[in-house]
Amino acid sequence: MVEQVELGTGGLVVPRLVLGTMAYGRHAADHGARIRTIHAALDRGVTAFDTAPLYEVGRAEILLGRAIADRRARVQVLTKAGLRWDADHGEVLIDAVIDGRRTVVRRDSRPGSLRRDVEGSLRRLGVERIDLVQIHHPDAQVPIAEAIGTLVELHREGKLGAIGVSNFSVAQLAEAHAAAGAVGIASHQLPLSMLQQRAGGALLTQARALGHGTLCYSPLAHGVLAGRGLTGALDAADDRRWLVEFSPDSLAAIRQVVQRIVVPIAARHDATIAQVALAWVLAQPGADAVVV
Template identity: 35%
Template sequence: MSTTVFRIGGDLEVRRLGFGAMRLPTDPGPDRENSLAVARRAVELGVTLIDTAHMYGWGANEELLAEALHPYPDGVHITTKVGIARSVPSGEWTQDARPDALREQVEQALRRLRVEHIGLLQLHRIDPRTPLADQIGALRDLRAEGKIGRIGLSEVTVGELAAAREITDIASVQNRYNLLDRTHEPVLAACEAAGIAFLPWATVAWGQSGATAEIAAVAAEAGATPTQVALAWLLGHSPVVLPIPGTSRIAHLEENLAAEGLRLTEAQRTRLDRLSGAGAGEGEGKNGEQGNQGERE
């Protein structure tokens, strides 16, 4: 039986099944009120790891979580990501991990989240125009100053992870990964070998799990939903996997978290393991998170 907790960086204890806040609407009105309720319900149900990013609404998602949850209950950790900026002329996003840009985004995150310290901060994308040593070095400096506690990466290769680890300790990796898309299996293997937390996004294959006959069949046998099967498979696949499924509906949130209690048989796991995992290529994940928009409604 897999444990339900993990210590990120060896000491930051979280429940392995977390919550991704990207899907939460932030504009004023009934949808925002619902978003606040979803975030609060997640914590009521025992979620201790909530994922957001500067890019999600350009800070609006961070502010939403602070409105919903601050002062944060003991043991609840909001992890955010920096390193993506919006172009003023076009409105499109691009990597920007220059040290000054990273420092500014961290300062903004501290203000928006209403905290003095972020337990886990992740680099949303490696900036190809800035030396890696400058990017990771800036985060290392922020950690030394006490503004962040642990450093993570997102959408990286095995080689990039290794290069970053030569500069400083890396506590987490957040890559696209699910039962139907295992492009980053080598990265997961590297994380498992090093005890690094692996936070998959697009955890339920953009809601397509139920369209796969084998997953649907296992779900029927187990008395569960295809989504729950996909999440239970992730939890049992590697002890370092910390899924962060996102949704904007309380019913789906409750369905997701119930997957923690689903125990797949060895025979069922074998059948699921045989699925090809042929999903989007690594290049798509490197370029954006458009697919994550359809995670769960």
């Protein structure tokens, strides 16, 4: 079984391995395989699933809801709020051509937006309460206290079990902590991998000092540390092609580091590169769980 950890002090317990659903729901032909993956994870003790309304424009939540419909009591559902692709308020976070269409995603943590996200997630997931709702990205146009206050209200209404944040700075994390009051902040989600360490230390230290749990996403650097990612051979429809990690120069430099440092460690422990990369993240002080 997978080791368990409490996020924050409010009683939310999750395994140290959390299954992410960022690409779930894209192709209808893959739905059966995705559901089988979720069920296989559950059978092995991976009972927490991280999703978001943004992931495949709600389809990931719908697919996750279908997969856990008869297993809800065993599952911790972690979703997010505060990003809109259907409004013109807020700072632009993403402006890219995805699946042949221009997609503009904006930060929007206004009370109405957060409520709309949570209500939509409840409906798509087919649940009465979401275990953890995280503000996906901070919105500079909305005071953090106002955004967190909205989630506190939703918590009091019984629509969510715990509050989290994602991609916050040290100062923003402290502000969110103060705004949450007795409800508290259960977790902060941040990117952390062997290739992306710069922001991790201070944020991990801050979260520990405040009593927050930390969820680490992209522990395999968008798949670069998952073996096949090192070849750079991506499908033409793969959205990762525009990431800097998958540029020829970046991959060449990463290959050298992996061959010189990671491969010998993996060989000594009869492990894969991905296993070493995940173990490294989980070994960092304050890194409670990884989203894979």
